[in-house]
Amino acid sequence: MERENSTVVKEFILLGLAQSQDAQLLVFALVLIFYLIILPGNFLIILTIRSDPGLTAPLYFFLGNLAFLDASYSFIVAPRMLVDFLSKKKVISYRGCITQLFFLHFLGAGEMFLLVVMAFDRYVAICRPLHYSTVMNPRACHVLLLVLWLGGFTHSIVQVALILHLPFCGPNQLDNFFCDVPQVIKLACTDTFVVELLMVSNSGLLTLLCFLGLLASYAVILCHVKGHSSDGKSKALSTCTTHIIIVFLMFGPAIFIYTRPFNAFPADKVVSLFHTVIFPLMNPVIYTLRNQEVKASMRKLLSRHMLC
Numbered sequence: 001m002e003r004e005n006s007t008v009v010k011e012f013i014l015l016g017l018a019q020s021q022d023a024q025l026l027v028f029a030l031v032l033i034f035y036l037i038i039l040p041g042n043f044l045i046i047l048t049i050r051s052d053p054g055l056t057a058p059l060y061f062f063l064g065n066l067a068f069l070d071a072s073y074s075f076i077v078a079p080r081m082l083v084d085f086l087s088k089k090k091v092i093s094y095r096g097c098i099t100q101l102f103f104l105h106f107l108g109a110g111e112m113f114l115l116v117v118m119a120f121d122r123y124v125a126i127c128r129p130l131h132y133s134t135v136m137n138p139r140a141c142h143v144l145l146l147v148l149w150l151g152g153f154t155h156s157i158v159q160v161a162l163i164l165h166l167p168f169c170g171p172n173q174l175d176n177f178f179c180d181v182p183q184v185i186k187l188a189c190t191d192t193f194v195v196e197l198l199m200v201s202n203s204g205l206l207t208l209l210c211f212l213g214l215l216a217s218y219a220v221i222l223c224h225v226k227g228h229s230s231d232g233k234s235k236a237l238s239t240c241t242t243h244i245i246i247v248f249l250m251f252g253p254a255i256f257i258y259t260r261p262f263n264a265f266p267a268d269k270v271v272s273l274f275h276t277v278i279f280p281l282m283n284p285v286i287y288t289l290r291n292q293e294v295k296a297s298m299r300k301l302l303s304r305h306m307l308c
Helices: 021-051 058-085 094-127 129-135 138-164 181-186 193-227 230-258 268-289 292-307
Strands: 011-014 091-093
Touching: 011 094, 021 058, 021 268, 021 292, 058 094, 058 138, 058 268, 058 292, 091 094, 094 129, 094 138, 094 181, 094 193, 094 230, 138 181, 138 193, 181 193, 181 230, 193 230, 230 268, 268 292
Parallel strands: none
Antiparallel strands: 011 091
């Protein structure tokens, strides 16, 4: 009877990124400009890699998938956030919230595992070059891609399953501009200590272990290239430096958000903005700007279409 008499939450009110209207309009303009410039660049990277027969190495195969994942990831939060900036009442349905949360963690975990795969690819290419073509053959690349997609799906479905079992019967104001685990859990009408521990284990511990593993793998790679020739050494250092930058951009905010108890901090919203909107769009662009082959191929593609 108590369960039946309780009010079931059917929608959540998003409090947004900032309370000031001027601040919201400023962030809206900046995010929109950034979104309209960088997002087409990600699609250009995908098109370039798909259309150039010279970019068939596993590195470019995974780079194309990174661009696809990041572009897809940016569609989860940014468009709705831009619309909400112009709305007086920012409301998302319960089902919409769960759907957003699922895809956020599905694609986010998929990208995390993809960075691990890319680190493994660089390790084999630099430390075991004679075995590279055997280990990283096309079939192995597709199997690794399938595994990381399944890993992302498994991680996300666990998150969603834990939240679906929580009762929501009263407060419905989310202190954020999108639905994510820390804020949603706090609105449950029950003690969430155990669930929070499970969430931290599923998201935080996994993120931290992957981050430490990636740093260790790149440390091994950098130690190995010390004995290489100057040309090979500079190219390996350039590639690894780019990967390490992306690792910090991807894992830094995620560790800040998910590896601690779900208590609110003043910097949470700003970190979430960079984690869900800014950095995902920047990752493939950073890779491309430091990769001469992709840049040359992109210039050829653009000049060919301009001449047509």
